[in-house]
Amino acid sequence: MARSRAKDYDDKRLSMLHRSAELFAASGYVGTSMNTIADACGVSKALLYHYYPDKEAILFDILSSHLAKLLAALRKASAQAGDPAARFRTIVATLLELYRHADAEHQVQISSLKLLPKDKQQPLLASERILVGIMSDALAAAVPAAKQKRVLKPLTMSIFGMLNWHYMWFREGGPMTRAEYAGFVAQLVLAGADDAAAAATRPRGKAKSAGRSRQAELL
Amino acid sequence: MARSRAKDYDDKRLSMLHRSAELFAASGYVGTSMNTIADACGVSKALLYHYYPDKEAILFDILSSHLAKLLAALRKASAQAGDPAARFRTIVATLLELYRHADAEHQVQISSLKLLPKDKQQPLLASERILVGIMSDALAAAVPAAKQKRVLKPLTMSIFGMLNWHYMWFREGGPMTRAEYAGFVAQLVLAGADDAAAAATRPRGKAKSAGRSRQAELL
DNA sequence: CCTACCGATCGGTAGG
DNA sequence: CCTACCGATCGGTAGG
Structure with missing residues (x-):
C-alpha cells in the first residue's frame, strides 16, 4: 500500500502547510512556535520535523506552492483565445x-517572504516577477496607454495593489461578489487608464473634470 | 533648562521610534529584540526601558503617531475649497x-497592528476608519457612481489598495514622480469609476470594449 | 544608565 | 534494516 500511504502523507503535509500559513498570518512567522504549529495540526513536534527539516522550510514551502499555483493559473489564463x-x-x-x-x-507572502535568507528568496522573487510580467503583457495588449514605458509599471502595480489589498476588506456576502469586484477592477483600468496616463504627465494641471482631461488626451 | 531637556528627550524618543519602525519593518515585531533596538539606537537597554514601559508600547506609539499624522493632514486636505x-x-x-x-x-501598520491586544488595537482601528471615511466622502462628491452604496466601499478600498501598495515597487527616480503617480491614481478613478460600476453589475457579460460598456451605462 | 541576571520559552534533537 | 513516529529534553536566547 505504498501508493495510498504516500497519498496520506501528502494530504497531511498539505493540510499542515495551510494551517501553518494561517498561524503565520495571524501571529507572524517568528511569533508562531513549532510547538504551536504541531498542536494546531494535532501532531507531535517530532512528526512535524519528520515532514520538514526546520521552520524555515515550512515558510518556503507555503510561499513556493502558493506562487506555483498562481503562476500555473495565470499562464493558462494568458494563453486563452479572444x-x-x-x-x-x-x-x-x-x-x-x-x-x-x-x-x-497571501498575507504570509506580503509580510514574511523577506524573512527568508536571500538565496531562498531568490526563486520566489523570480516567480513574482513572472506574474507581474504576465499582467504587464496583458495590459500592454489591452490598453493603448500601457504601451508607454513610463506608464506600464505604475499601471501594472496599481492593479496588483487593488487585488492584493482585497484581503483587508473584502468579505463574502458584501456589496459585490468576487467576480463582480474583478470586473470592477478590470473595467476601471480599461476605461480609465488612458486618461490617467495623460493626467500623470502634468500633475500640477488644474483640469476641471474628467471630461476636460479626456479631451486634452485626444488632442 | 527643563525646556531643552524636554526637547532633547522628545527628539531622542522620536528618533528611537522611527528606528524601531525600520527594524520592525525589516525583521518583524517579534523578530526584533529589545537588545537589537537598543543597539541600533545607540542606547542601553535600560535607557530604552526608561522611554517605554515595554516592547508593546513602542509598537503602539509607532502606529498611533503615524495614524495621527495621516488623520491631521487628510482632515486639512478635505476641508480645502474648490x-x-x-x-x-x-x-x-x-x-x-x-x-x-x-x-x-506603513509596513508596520499593515503587518503588526494585529499583534497588539484587542483593546490597544481599538483606537488605531478607529483612526483607520476615519481615514477611510474621509476618502469615501470625497469620492461620493467627486464620482457619480460612488453614490451607489454597493460601489462606494469597493471603490474606496481600491484607491487605498493602489496607494498602500506603492511601497512595494515605487522608487524615487522611477518612471513617475510621486506627484505624478498621485495624479495617475486620481484620474484613473475619476475617468474609469462610472464605467467600472456599470461593469460590476454584470461580471459575466462579454462587453467587447470600454466604449460599448460606456454606452450601456448611459442607457 | 550598566551588568548581571530571572523565569519561560524558543527551535531543534536525543534515545528507543 | 527501514520508515514513521513518540515523550522528553537539549543548548541558547528571548523580554523584562
Missing part, C-alpha cells in the same frame, strides 16, 4: 478567484 | 506625499 481586453479581464478574475482560499498564504 | 474632483485629487496627493518618509511605519 481579444486582449477579454484576456485581461480573465487574468484579473482568475487571480482574485485564486485568492479565495489563500488569504493566509 | 470643486469635488480637485479635493479628491488633493487628498490622494497628500496621502502619497505623507508616505514619502513613512514606508517603515
Whole structure:
C-alpha cells in the first residue's frame, strides 16, 4: 500500500502547510512556535520535523506552492483565445478567484517572504516577477496607454495593489461578489487608464473634470 | 533648562521610534529584540526601558503617531475649497506625499497592528476608519457612481489598495514622480469609476470594449 | 544608565 | 534494516 500511504502523507503535509500559513498570518512567522504549529495540526513536534527539516522550510514551502499555483493559473489564463481586453479581464478574475482560499498564504507572502535568507528568496522573487510580467503583457495588449514605458509599471502595480489589498476588506456576502469586484477592477483600468496616463504627465494641471482631461488626451 | 531637556528627550524618543519602525519593518515585531533596538539606537537597554514601559508600547506609539499624522493632514486636505474632483485629487496627493518618509511605519501598520491586544488595537482601528471615511466622502462628491452604496466601499478600498501598495515597487527616480503617480491614481478613478460600476453589475457579460460598456451605462 | 541576571520559552534533537 | 513516529529534553536566547 505504498501508493495510498504516500497519498496520506501528502494530504497531511498539505493540510499542515495551510494551517501553518494561517498561524503565520495571524501571529507572524517568528511569533508562531513549532510547538504551536504541531498542536494546531494535532501532531507531535517530532512528526512535524519528520515532514520538514526546520521552520524555515515550512515558510518556503507555503510561499513556493502558493506562487506555483498562481503562476500555473495565470499562464493558462494568458494563453486563452479572444481579444486582449477579454484576456485581461480573465487574468484579473482568475487571480482574485485564486485568492479565495489563500488569504493566509497571501498575507504570509506580503509580510514574511523577506524573512527568508536571500538565496531562498531568490526563486520566489523570480516567480513574482513572472506574474507581474504576465499582467504587464496583458495590459500592454489591452490598453493603448500601457504601451508607454513610463506608464506600464505604475499601471501594472496599481492593479496588483487593488487585488492584493482585497484581503483587508473584502468579505463574502458584501456589496459585490468576487467576480463582480474583478470586473470592477478590470473595467476601471480599461476605461480609465488612458486618461490617467495623460493626467500623470502634468500633475500640477488644474483640469476641471474628467471630461476636460479626456479631451486634452485626444488632442 | 527643563525646556531643552524636554526637547532633547522628545527628539531622542522620536528618533528611537522611527528606528524601531525600520527594524520592525525589516525583521518583524517579534523578530526584533529589545537588545537589537537598543543597539541600533545607540542606547542601553535600560535607557530604552526608561522611554517605554515595554516592547508593546513602542509598537503602539509607532502606529498611533503615524495614524495621527495621516488623520491631521487628510482632515486639512478635505476641508480645502474648490470643486469635488480637485479635493479628491488633493487628498490622494497628500496621502502619497505623507508616505514619502513613512514606508517603515506603513509596513508596520499593515503587518503588526494585529499583534497588539484587542483593546490597544481599538483606537488605531478607529483612526483607520476615519481615514477611510474621509476618502469615501470625497469620492461620493467627486464620482457619480460612488453614490451607489454597493460601489462606494469597493471603490474606496481600491484607491487605498493602489496607494498602500506603492511601497512595494515605487522608487524615487522611477518612471513617475510621486506627484505624478498621485495624479495617475486620481484620474484613473475619476475617468474609469462610472464605467467600472456599470461593469460590476454584470461580471459575466462579454462587453467587447470600454466604449460599448460606456454606452450601456448611459442607457 | 550598566551588568548581571530571572523565569519561560524558543527551535531543534536525543534515545528507543 | 527501514520508515514513521513518540515523550522528553537539549543548548541558547528571548523580554523584562
